[in-house]
Amino acid sequence: MAVAFVFSSVVYGTSYRSMNSMAKPSFTDDGSLADGGIDLNMEQGMAEHLKDVILLTAIVQVLSCFSLYVWYFWLLAPGRALYLLWVNILGPWFTADSSPAGQEPNEKKQRRQERRQMKRF
Secondary structure, three states: OHHHHHHHHHHHHHHHHHHHHHHOOEEOOOOOEEEOOOOOOOOOOHHHHHHHHHHHHHHHHHHOOOOHHHHHHHHHHHHHHHHHHHHHHHHHHHHOOOOHHHOHHHHHHHHHHHHHHHHHO
């Protein structure tokens, strides 16, 4: 049970420090505002994912009063991270068409369209 408490504390502390550093404004040497920080309520931002981790940890902590097997729900966090990694980075990278031959017909079509437009004028 102490391991779970330490794990939760590390998750909370890391999430809080990350969100605090993201939202911190930066100032220039003369004191004027250079960057106001990131909006923590922005959708699809890193702060949203950190809030999800905090909520998941809090829910798991409360439900772990009834059973310690509830801690297995915390495996949802790395599962979601792997899913987002695949959907946003790895999947498009693996399925990207790297052949330049696929771009030539588009260039030909574009030239044809430009010629047609020039004839109209």
